[in-house]
Amino acid sequence: MKEGKLQTADKGTQTLNRRILEIFRERKGEVISGEELSTMLGISRTAVWKHVEGLRKLGYTVSAVPAKGYRMVASPERLVADEIAAGLSTERIGTRIVCLDETDSTNNVAFRLAEEGTVEGTVVIADAQSRGKGRLGRSWASPKGVNLYCSVVLRPAVPPVAASQLTFLSVVAVARAIELTTPLKAWIKWPNDILIDGRKIAGLLNEMSAETEKVNFVVLGIGVNINMRREQFPPDLRHPASSLYLENGEELDRNRFICTLLRELDELYAIYLRLGYGPVREEWLSRSQLHGRKARIDAQNGSVIGIINGIDDMGALLLDMDGREERILSGDVTLL
Secondary structure (H helix, E strand, O other): OOOOOEEEEEOOOOOHHHHHHHHHHHOOOOOEOHHHHHHHHOOOHHHHHHHHHHHHHOOOEEEEEOOOEEEEEEOOOOOOHHHHHHOOOOOOOOOEEEEEOOEOOHHHHHHHHHHOOOOOOEEEEEOOEOOOEOHHHOEOOOOOOOOEEEEEEEOOOOOHHHOOHHHHHHHHHHHHHHHHHOOOOOEEEOOOEEEEOOEEEEEEEEEEEEOOOOEEEEEEEEEEOOOOOHHHOOOOOOOOEOOHHHHHOOOOOHHHHHHHHHHHHHHHHHHHHHHOOHHHHHHHHHOEOOOOOEEEEEEOOEEEEEEEEEEOOOOOEEEEEOOEEEEEOOOEEEEO
16 A cells, blocks of 8 residues: 555654644744753754754744744644644543555554554544545545544454444544534534534544454544535535535634544543443434434435434434334434
């Protein structure tokens, strides 16, 4: 698999680039002398200069004020591992961050890294995907430089049957992140779509490696249309789609969005490990517009119609069909 240039940021070692970015963020707009940076970082002023030059090569605009020091002017539009790591204060998610210019699918990369033993909380992010994955074998449009395509490796101590619960955890995290970074209201459509005014903004695809009684790892795949323009959407979409830019009218800093998303995911995962699926399920239900609605569910083996009664403990859709409740494990929902 051919991949673009790879950047990594390892939380345990806390790279100097990340520390410099943290300092600039803490003292936003200030000029910081090379001597002060040298003291804070425990390196020479020459080494400080080299790291600043490295940040410039990554796309940061850092001005040098003669006889005074350095000032961060602007961050790059591209997704940068050190920038994301510097904006995190998480317990598990983001322990390792891998950024790729382009890959076939972040889920494929994350799955391979998980098989190789990467730590829980590893995040794989790509600026573009050549074969982005959607549900039920569908493709996910993944143009360069505008959206978020990421995958997160988790290693929960749960039986394989419970792994589907993590889909609902990740979709709630995306909904939270949208509402924290924009004025938009995000709604959840079962099982794993985010809608704004009926138009799809984000989708989730989880994949698992497991044995009979044990989950080895789960890969949470997350795709969010952030700054995508109308002409970048494929013409053969099954359902109406949009982006945060099209709905809000403003471009969003993708590094800021991913930091927010990973923080929310970290918090929800901690709640899940401590208290189980219940709190996540309740928040999912509060963000869903499905309960009590008549709907058609289209699955690979046909279609059924009924009244939606919510989801069960494993995330299956509960459908009332003339007084008989059916558990629906997968399919597309159309409200009637």
